[in-house]
Amino acid sequence: MPPASTSSLRAETLTTGEQFRAAADLYTRVFGYDRAEYSLNPNLLSALARNGGSAVGVYTDEDDLIGFAYGFAGRDRDGGEFHYSQAAVVDTAYQDAGVGRLTKEHQRTVALGWGHRTMRWTFDPMLARNAHFNFTTLGGEGVGFVPDYYGRPGTDRVVVEWALQRDHDPYGDLRRAQPPALGRDDWGRVIRTTVTRANGARQDAQWLALPAQTASLADEEQTARDPLRLRLRDALTEFENQGRVLVACTRIDTSTAAYLAVGRTEGEEAR
Structure with a gap:
């Protein structure tokens, strides 16, 4: 149908x-x-x-x-x-x-x-399409990262928080920021740049490249050994240690997408 x-x-x-x-x-x-x-x-x-x-x-x-x-x-x-x-x-x-x-x-x-007043959920960090929906479409933020979320290897998850009542999205302009030219060779790498805010201010930004299309693997043991997933785990753990939030996942071309991680915008309390 x-x-x-x-x-x-x-x-x-x-x-x-x-x-x-x-x-x-x-x-x-x-x-x-x-x-x-x-x-x-x-x-x-x-x-x-x-x-x-x-x-x-x-x-x-x-x-x-x-x-x-x-x-x-x-x-x-x-x-x-x-x-x-x-x-x-x-x-x-x-x-x-x-x-x-x-x-x-x-x-x-x-x-x-x-x-x-808020909603939370998790998703597989390898799924760029889900990330784009969570951040760009709904306007949520990645506020945490938990390795082996379900107590089993291969179940790493990003924690999303969605403000259910918000007059102004403090990350709205950042969600539309254009990532640098990244490709397959950059998957799992963190690229540091600055982005221009709507008010003209420059903000430190970190981009994490990943495949634009990836199927979630049912074999969790195989998932846990995937070298790319391990690189994503390291990068996302470091983002959390730095107090960064994920605010966008932008598709660059048919092969590559990129997360945007930034410092928490003033006025947004840590959860």
Whole structure:
């Protein structure tokens, strides 16, 4: 079936057992999971949706579920509260149809309804397309990096934070900054430059090159040994040690994209 236009799609909060089961099926199918421990329990979705969490879906006008996200209330060690989005998936037949954004926007509405003002989630740092969506499309920031996030080698993740109510994006001009001319030979390298802010000020910037297109590997042991992933791990760890945030992931050409890491803009508190 061809992708539907965004105007023909609708987002809604999931409430019935049938909807929760359909969401669990979509989750398993999109991620390609074939091990029972990675499946999603519909009862858990119902409990989350009733107790400070979220379970949202996007439907076609024929009532086919093509997008899904779920999350729960979170708190960090410093007492900061947020809505944690554990996963968001889009049917592969509907990629680039605006489904992901519609899904996240409805999840945002649910989170605000529970009183949350920020949302967090994680993604594989090798997935430039996901990074571009998180930073440039939604306006989130990469505020942390956690090696082996799920306690298994090969599960390194960038932590994204999305301000759900913000009158002004302090990184808006930086998200549009053009990276230097980088290519395949630069993958995993950090390039230091300066960028010009909208007010004319110059700001220190660091660019990290990576493949523009990479499939997430199901074999985590192979992933953990990938030399490029290890170089990305070192660079992202150093960004965090320096107190930098990721604010953009820009595609340079068909082969190469680049993260932009900058110092936190004044007025944006560390999370």
